[in-house]
Amino acid sequence: MGDDASPLLTDLSKLCQRHKFFVCFVTSFHHYLNNFIFINLIMGDSEGVYTYWQLEDIADFLKQRSNNIFPKVAIICGSGLSSIANVVENPTEINYDEIPYFPKSTVEGQIGSLVFGTILEVPVIVLKGRFHFYEGYSLSKVSMPSRIFKLLGCSFLIITNAAGGVNKKYRIGDIMMIKDHINFLGFSGNNPLRGPNEDRFGDRFPPMNKCYDKDLRKQAVRIAKKLGLLRKLHQGVYVHVAGPNYQTVAETKMLAICGIDAVGMSTIAEVIAARHSGLIIFGFSLICEEGILDYSSNKKEPDHYDVLEAVKAMEQPLQEFVKLMVKYIGTKTPCTCGSAH
Numbered sequence: 566m567g568d569d570a571s572p573l574l575t576d577l578s579k580l581c582q583r584h585k586f587f588v589c590f591v592t593s594f595h596h597y598l599n600n601f602i603f604i605n606l607i608m609g610d611s612e613g614v615y616t617y618w619q620l621e622d623i624a625d626f627l628k629q630r631s632n633n634i635f636p637k638v639a640i641i642c643g644s645g646l647s648s649i650a651n652v653v654e655n656p657t658e659i660n661y662d663e664i665p666y667f668p669k670s671t672v673e674g675q676i677g678s679l680v681f682g683t684i685l686e687v688p689v690i691v692l693k694g695r696f697h698f699y700e701g702y703s704l705s706k707v708s709m710p711s712r713i714f715k716l717l718g719c720s721f722l723i724i725t726n727a728a729g730g731v732n733k734k735y736r737i738g739d740i741m742m743i744k745d746h747i748n749f750l751g752f753s754g755n756n757p758l759r760g761p762n763e764d765r766f767g768d769r770f771p772p773m774n775k776c777y778d779k780d781l782r783k784q785a786v787r788i789a790k791k792l793g794l795l796r797k798l799h800q801g802v803y804v805h806v807a808g809p810n811y812q813t814v815a816e817t818k819m820l821a822i823c824g825i826d827a828v829g830m831s832t833i834a835e836v837i838a839a840r841h842s843g844l845i846i847f848g849f850s851l852i853c854e855e856g857i858l859d860y861s862s863n864k865k866e867p868d869h870y871d872v873l874e875a876v877k878a879m880e881q882p883l884q885e886f887v888k889l890m891v892k893y894i895g896t897k898t899p900c901t902c903g904s905a906h
């Protein structure tokens with residue numbers, strides 16, 4: 566036992582020195598105590614920060630259960646969008662509550678399981694449900710899947726969400742490819758990369774000017790054309806608010822003034838962690854309601870069930886859209902410049 570052992574543990578160890586089992590127990594307990602104190606005080610577990618070894622444990626568990634699928638592409642399904650996983654061939658599904666250190670999915674329309682398999686022969690992992698800040702999770706927890714994808718060997722991330730329109734031209738059922746985002750939670754000091762930097766994932770100060778891959782967005786336009794979705798397709802700026810309440814009229818007006826096209830409660834933390842880890846990203850929002858930008862508006866108030874219904878109506882075309890995006894990504898190799906080639 567090291568010099569830093571507490572007197573109580575040292576005494577216990579002396580008492581048990583002729584009993585190997587107890588010595589082992591005391592030593593392990595001491596290590597556990599040290600880790601616990603380290604995680605809580607240094608890494609700030611009270612804020613839900615994952616340690617590298619916890620992330621490795623999660624990834625190792627998933628590798629053992631992946632049925633020999635080594636995913637190239639990770640897909641995160643937003644609210645109501647889990648049916649994207651229906652296009653996965655030879656699926657192996659794992660519930661979140663089986664996975665060590667995994668949070669629970671508490672939102673209706675988010676199933677709480679992940680799927681390994683292939684889409685048109687491209688190996689994928691699909692998350693049917695994500696974690697949100699408003700559920701009480703730290704941004705480290707919210708963005709944890711991105712780091713797991715990296716540890717599993719993924720190079721690409723397709724990230725989706727259900728969002729409210731801010732841009733007056735957007736209609737329910739439209740698809741907005743995310744060309745950029747504004748990290749409002751970051752402005753108030755909430756960033757998934759806050760705390761000691763984990764160099765094994767990326768640099769302390771990662772650039773974010775190429776978050777959403779240009780080539781993948783170009784290809785998405787071609788695919789949308791092929792699927793007859795071009796009239797519904799936009800490129801715009803996404804913002805996340807903490808939620809869970811939808812925004813006031815004044816807030817929506819302010820978002821519009823800031824150049825924001827769609828507002829949601831997710832995505833950005835996962836994207837920041839994914840970019841930090843070097844993943845190449847394609848993201849889109851399904852527009853579920855039109856923004857209320859004036860007090861006399863008679864547009865229906867936002868409601869989560871309407872959100873789920875709006876997504877449901879687009880289930881089939883979105884499955885085809887994602888399928889063809891994955892097929893295209895299957896032909897790509899990630900480049901050290903951070904883009905797809």
Ligand SMILES: O=P(O)(O)O[C@@H]1C[C@H](O)[C@@H](CO)O1
Binds near residue numbers: 643
């Ligand atoms: O996980 P996403 O961002 O798709 O879910 C959206 C935002 C809230 O969780 C919920 C509001 O209806 O849907």
Ligand code: HPA
Binds near residue numbers: 806828854
């Ligand atoms: O209007 C919204 N605001 C925030 N998040 C949302 N998710 C769906 N619609 C919205």
